[in-house]
Amino acid sequence: MVEKRPFLNFLAHAVLVLGVLIVAFPIYVAFIASTHGPTDFLSGLIPLTPGDNMVNTYGKMMTDGMASAGMPPLSLQMFNSLIMALTIAIGKIAISIISAYAIVYFRFPFRGLAFWLIFITLMLPVEVRILPTYHVVASLGMLDTYAGLTIPLIASATATFLFRQVFLTIPDELMEAARIDGAGPLKFFWDILLPMSRNNIAALFVILFIYGWNQYLWPLLVTTDPSHYTIVMGIKRMADVVDSQPQWNYIMATAILAMLPPVLVVILMQKLFVKGLIETEK
Amino acid sequence: MAAITLKSVGKTYAGGVNAVRGIDLDIADGEFLVLVGPSGCGKSTLLRMVAGLETITDGEIAIGGRVVNEVEPAERDIAMVFQNYALYPHMSVRQNLAYGLKNRKMAKEEISRRVDEAARILEIGAFLDRKPKALSGGQRQRVAMGRAIVREPSCFLFDEPLSNLDAKLRVQMRGEIKQLQARLGTTSIYVTHDQLEAMTLAHRLVVLNGGKVEQVGTPLEVYRRPASTFVASFIGSPAMNLMPARAEGAVAHVGAARVQLEIPAEGAMTLGLRPEDLRAVVPGTEGALHLKTAYVEELGAQRLVHGTVEGTPFGCAMPSDAALADELYLAAEPGAAHAFDAQDGRRLG
Numbered sequence: 001m002v003e004k005r006p007f008l009n010f011l012a013h014a015v016l017v018l019g020v021l022i023v024a025f026p027i028y029v030a031f032i033a034s035t036h037g038p039t040d041f042l043s044g045l046i047p048l049t050p051g052d053n054m055v056n057t058y059g060k061m062m063t064d065g066m067a068s069a070g071m072p073p074l075s076l077q078m079f080n081s082l083i084m085a086l087t088i089a090i091g092k093i094a095i096s097i098i099s100a101y102a103i104v105y106f107r108f109p110f111r112g113l114a115f116w117l118i119f120i121t122l123m124l125p126v127e128v129r130i131l132p133t134y135h136v137v138a139s140l141g142m143l144d145t146y147a148g149l150t151i152p153l154i155a156s157a158t159a160t161f162l163f164r165q166v167f168l169t170i171p172d173e174l175m176e177a178a179r180i181d182g183a184g185p186l187k188f189f190w191d192i193l194l195p196m197s198r199n200n201i202a203a204l205f206v207i208l209f210i211y212g213w214n215q216y217l218w219p220l221l222v223t224t225d226p227s228h229y230t231i232v233m234g235i236k237r238m239a240d241v242v243d244s245q246p247q248w249n250y251i252m253a254t255a256i257l258a259m260l261p262p263v264l265v266v267i268l269m270q271k272l273f274v275k276g277l278i279e280t281e282k
Numbered sequence: 283m284a285a286i287t288l289k290s291v292g293k294t295y296a297g298g299v300n301a302v303r304g305i306d307l308d309i310a311d312g313e314f315l316v317l318v319g320p321s322g323c324g325k326s327t328l329l330r331m332v333a334g335l336e337t338i339t340d341g342e343i344a345i346g347g348r349v350v351n352e353v354e355p356a357e358r359d360i361a362m363v364f365q366n367y368a369l370y371p372h373m374s375v376r377q378n379l380a381y382g383l384k385n386r387k388m389a390k391e392e393i394s395r396r397v398d399e400a401a402r403i404l405e406i407g408a409f410l411d412r413k414p415k416a417l418s419g420g421q422r423q424r425v426a427m428g429r430a431i432v433r434e435p436s437c438f439l440f441d442e443p444l445s446n447l448d449a450k451l452r453v454q455m456r457g458e459i460k461q462l463q464a465r466l467g468t469t470s471i472y473v474t475h476d477q478l479e480a481m482t483l484a485h486r487l488v489v490l491n492g493g494k495v496e497q498v499g500t501p502l503e504v505y506r507r508p509a510s511t512f513v514a515s516f517i518g519s520p521a522m523n524l525m526p527a528r529a530e531g532a533v534a535h536v537g538a539a540r541v542q543l544e545i546p547a548e549g550a551m552t553l554g555l556r557p558e559d560l561r562a563v564v565p566g567t568e569g570a571l572h573l574k575t576a577y578v579e580e581l582g583a584q585r586l587v588h589g590t591v592e593g594t595p596f597g598c599a600m601p602s603d604a605a606l607a608d609e610l611y612l613a614a615e616p617g618a619a620h621a622f623d624a625q626d627g628r629r630l631g
Contacts, residue, residue, distance in 0.1 A: 173364045176335050178370075180356060192370055192372075
């Protein structure tokens with residue numbers, strides 16, 4: 001497979017560069033657009049060189065929002081998104097690691113049934129069960145609350161399954177050694193299992209944080225009060241203005257800001273993320 | 283330090299499988315007892331029952347006079363060394379050693395005194411702050427033993443601790459375990475499928491087969507007077523030759539060959555001869571065993587000649603300078619013949 005052929009080398013790089021351009025160009029356009037004033041788009045052409053209105057645009061969006069579209073300041077929306085993403089990620093990890101622990105290490109009646117019940121919920125993502133879930137949340141009076149935003153999204157079969165696989169790779173002798181060392185179930189979980197799953201937890205956190213941050217449909221349904229808007233649903237709201245031109249510089253600034261936190265999480269946790277996905281030695 | 287008593291101990295799994303049946307054992311204080319047998323004979327299950335990792339479905343196990351059937355492993359005052367070491371990978375060696383003591387709420391000074399003492403005994407002081415991942419197999423084995431020592435338990439349980447090591451290291455660690463046990467004087471139960479390990483380590487051997495005890499005795503007793511054909515073929519390397527024979531008076535007949543027995547017997551029997559108890563005699567000697575050679579293994583100190591006698595596979599150990607031929611005539615040393623019942627394989631006499 002390892003061949004030294006200049007042409008193949010060139011071709012491979014060309015494909016890669018092309019791929020990067022296809023992904024990066026729209027982001028570049030969005031960023032450039034966010035640095036221009038609102039009038040620069042009236043010609044119908046999108047400028048490709050940076051403008052001089054960047055500080056103004058971002059400053060206004062962060063502090064004031066856009067009243068005409070019913071948008072609270074972006075800082076508030078980003079805060080809401082952060083709360084939602086963190087709660088979902090941490091909640092999912094906490095619940096699924098505990099249920100995986102129960103399924104792998106305890107012999108209780110209907111253990112297999114419990115596992116399969118969790119497993120088949122994989123077939124029921126939010127979109128499929130959205131109406132009944134909405135009804136439940138509304139009946140519990142959780143509309144326009146952080147609890148309503150996050151709790152219905154916390155149960156996770158995927159994460160439970162992942163932790164189950166991780167625990168299955170940990171040799172039984174370790175649990176037995178811990179028993180002889182006088183560690184009860186909670187101590188074993190806390191002192192041995194958790195530290196040993198650290199990398200997997202980190203990898204899962206990255207995935208789940210992005211999942212939570214990018215939620216669109218669910219926040220759109222359960223929030224009507226602007227103080228609970230999240231930034232991802234906010235972008236769409238801004239483009240839907242009535243009787244006037246969409247203000248593309250503001251929309252693009254919002255898009256860029258909405259992209260930033262997931263990117264930061266990936267960059268900062270990259271090492272742990274990769275380790276958690278490929279590590280096998282226990 | 284404590285004596286361990288097993289009273290008609292048995293283990294039946296939920297599916298009805300009988301892993302261990304009616305075991306009675308008295309293990310003296312300070313004794314090194316080795317459980318040996320082929321895989322699936324129940325030796326590990328028995329050890330794990332003593333440790334408390336398996337429930338006891340029949341009988342009673344007492345450690346130091348206290349019946350421990352319902353006692354948690356941590357409360358049994360035992361320490362166990364596992365085959366794959368079972369070190370906590372995210373803890374340093376020091377933390378691995380200290381973990382069990384910390385869980386017992388022992389004072390910090392006492393923990394560090396014991397850890398340092400164990401590190402000194404096992405010569406692992408240089409890597410107390412490393413993670414197990416950074417250690418070699420032999421070093422990990424030492425740490426696993428250190429974890430057992432620091433607890434100062436009344437009994438060590440070893441579950442095939444040397445199986446994961448290479449041959450040279452295994453011999454070295456074997457010697458170290460023996461010396462360590464002699465120095466600490468802690469009652470030990472050691473499980474292995476390796477008869478050489480069993481012979482070299484044990485004060486007493488327990489040979490298990492199919493969940494039952496075949497024989498209990500010192501290594502020499504078991505070697506010299508195996509209680510059954512199973513023990514005879516399992517203990518000793520190369521394995522004892524077993525062949526059907528017909529006894530008349532105190533003489534076993536194998537075809538034309540005759541072997542003197544120590545006890546009188548009549549009729550069909552199984553004759554056992556250890557390869558090292560044979561010597562070559564002049565070809566054509568009357569009553570000698572006639573070996574048709576198939577192949578020879580050179581061991582340096584001796585050569586093992588394999589072939590058949592009267593159609594039964596047969597091996598004998600010859601001096602390394604012995605002449606080789608396609609046919610050898612062999613005679614047994616006096617008193618070397620073992621006689622077993624032809625049906626149930628029990629030793630006669």
